[in-house]
Amino acid sequence: GENVEQHPSTLSVQEGDSAVIKCTYSDSASNYFPWYKQELGKRPQLIIDIRSNVGEKKDQRIAVTLNKTAKHFSLHITETQPEDSAVYFCAPLKSGAGGTSYGKLTFGQGTILTVHP
């Protein structure tokens, strides 16, 4: 099965700084790379995702970059704000028809981001 590791496990930044979280995966057949955000006491929600045929995707202050050769992808948050404080999960996926292993997300262990005002 897929082995997924996130680094760092905790990240503390000052408001306005940038934050980067890295996700390393093992299955070279993974082709869809999402990031989820879980605020304290709330449900996880997708914040950005990327497919394997794209190297980078941006959405306002957040971006995801993918290095398929090295099998890792990263979440970048610029101009951080206190409301960015949350746990962030990566969940690489092998998407496609072809058996029960497809469509099954494997989540990283999470990164706790704290943004200090």
Next chain:
Amino acid sequence: DGGITQSPKYLFRKEGQNVTLSCEQNLNHDAMYWYRQDPGQGLRLIYYSQIVNDFQKGDIAEGYSVSREKKESFPLTVTSAQKNPTAFYLCASSMRGLAGVKNIQYFGAGTRLSVL
């Protein structure tokens, strides 16, 4: 709120008792999932179902059982065989993981299970 409803929000289990967590979705999604969340361990997959009347074990299925008799419902039973059931349980649903289809998972608000 999000189209996926979990109940109850809090649940207490006595020793030797089976308890069932409810998950209902009105998003017309084929696939549904159950995750267990413990502090510092992220989300671990218990069971998932990509279509009605079919389901597969995830990474930590021992001590749990599920059924998928209706598309919109995927209840999880925590049996007495699960010796450490205290955790936060999250249900999710998505479109089927077919080629070209994003597997965006929509989560319920969770059920917090504790042992008395």
